[in-house]
Amino acid sequence: MSDKHRPLRAGIDMGGTGTRLILIDGLQEVAALTLPTADFAALPQQQRSVALVAYLRQICPVDGHIISLGIGASGPVNNKHGVIENGDTLACFSHFPLLEEMRQQLQVPVSIDNDAVTAALGELHAGAGTGSSRMLMVTLGTGIGVAMLDKGKPLRTHDGRHPEAGHIPVSGDSDRCYCGITGCWEMSASRSWLQQALKPLLPDLEWQQLSVELLLEKSEQNSQLAELFRQYGERVGRGLSTLLTLYGPEITVLSGSAAGLLPLFHSGLQHALQRAGGYALHPNIVTSSLGDSAGSLGAALLPTLGEPAMHY
Ligand SMILES: [Zn+2]
Structure with missing residues (x-):
């Protein structure tokens, strides 16, 4: 039997130090990757969402496909416009339409919330x-x-x-x-x-x-x-x-x-x-029982939950 189209949910946890990407099947982690946030800061702004999408596709197993994306970002998030507003500790992902760019590239629903919320959702649902x-x-x-x-x-x-x-x-x-x-x-x-x-x-x-x-x-x-x-x-x-x-x-x-x-x-x-x-x-x-995975796992669950700050 082929399960070529295993639906996977993607989550990204953006912190001041590290950016963690995860793919889950149900509540199970299928793949994960942590990168220094500074790597993205070194890219021109237009390339940052492109790089995130490329990394997600890179870790996606051949039998899976991404059906949604949730992002947890440190600091203030503008819920109305899906824009991160944390020029202090997450400047490289702030003040540009990151969500819209990622939605266009992935062609899936995208949600965002504060990273403390996504980490809490991860621990509540799976930790x-x-x-x-x-x-x-x-x-x-x-x-x-x-x-x-x-x-x-x-x-x-x-x-x-x-x-x-x-x-x-x-x-x-x-x-x-x-x-x-x-x-x-x-x-x-x-x-x-x-x-x-x-x-x-x-x-x-x-x-x-x-x-x-x-x-x-x-x-x-x-x-x-x-x-x-x-x-x-x-x-x-x-x-x-x-x-x-x-x-x-x-x-x-x-x-x-x-x-x-x-x-x-x-x-x-x-x-x-x-x-x-x-x-x-x-x-x-x-x-925490999920450790570094809580934020990204909770982020991946965002689009499935009724009440994130922002569905896009
Ligand atoms: Zn303070």
């Missing part, structure tokens, strides 16, 4: 949040992404946008974030902050070489390192405390490359979330 009626997802990556799913629907602002809840004031620091405020949570608790803070303590190790086991071992010998992780937990907890108070989720999924280090910063986080008596939060915090 750590499966079955949850109210799920908060916090991604600790280049920045901090936040998405809240209530009965599977992403929480929106009154005019349909994604609330950028990674950008909330958490401290009295005077440094100004690109979002316009001082003491911003993203500036004080993203993976980027942790990475920078670790450098002087572990000058010989690259971020990619840092495993939980290695860091636990080093923290036992190095009190400064243990103290840094305690502080990082406090910093993450500063913003999370506000979100847990406002949203009251059933489950909170932490994702992004810093989330895997939760055993190291768990005690600082718990300390920051402590509240008295009837104000106690009782959080159920878990780490």
Whole structure:
């Protein structure tokens, strides 16, 4: 029997550092490819959608064909026009009609949403949040992404946008974030902050070489390192405390490359979330089970779901 026309859904997760492409059959990953976002920035603007489509076709198995595309993009997305508006951390895919270009080239339905939403949808449908009626997802990556799913629907602002809840004031620091405020949570608790803070303590190790086991071992010998992780937990907890108070989720999924280090910063986080008596939060915090695939998998599901920010 021939299954030459196996229908596959494509998803693209666009982050400040990496761009991940995925093809799924049902909920099953068939092919995936991660490229540095800088590779696309190096191309002329008109070539960026062409390159994305070429990569999708390159990873598509001979027995499959792409029937839809969903995109998760970091930062603000203009829902009306299908244009990414993140000149700060995703400049190379911003301020041009990327969706329209991709729809024309692929001739399939194309949808877009914020990458925090697509990662949350991935975890809800196929990962750590499966079955949850109210799920908060916090991604600790280049920045901090936040998405809240209530009965599977992403929480929106009154005019349909994604609330950028990674950008909330958490401290009295005077440094100004690109979002316009001082003491911003993203500036004080993203993976980027942790990475920078670790450098002087572990000058010989690259971020990619840092495993939980290695860091636990080093923290036992190095009190400064243990103290840094305690502080990082406090910093993450500063913003999370506000979100847990406002949203009251059933489950909170932490994702992004810093989330895997939760055993190291768990005690600082718990300390920051402590509240008295009837104000106690009782959080159920878990780490992502899909890892880097959550955003692209959730993006691939976007066109099948009733309520993405944008169908094109
Ligand atoms: Zn900010």
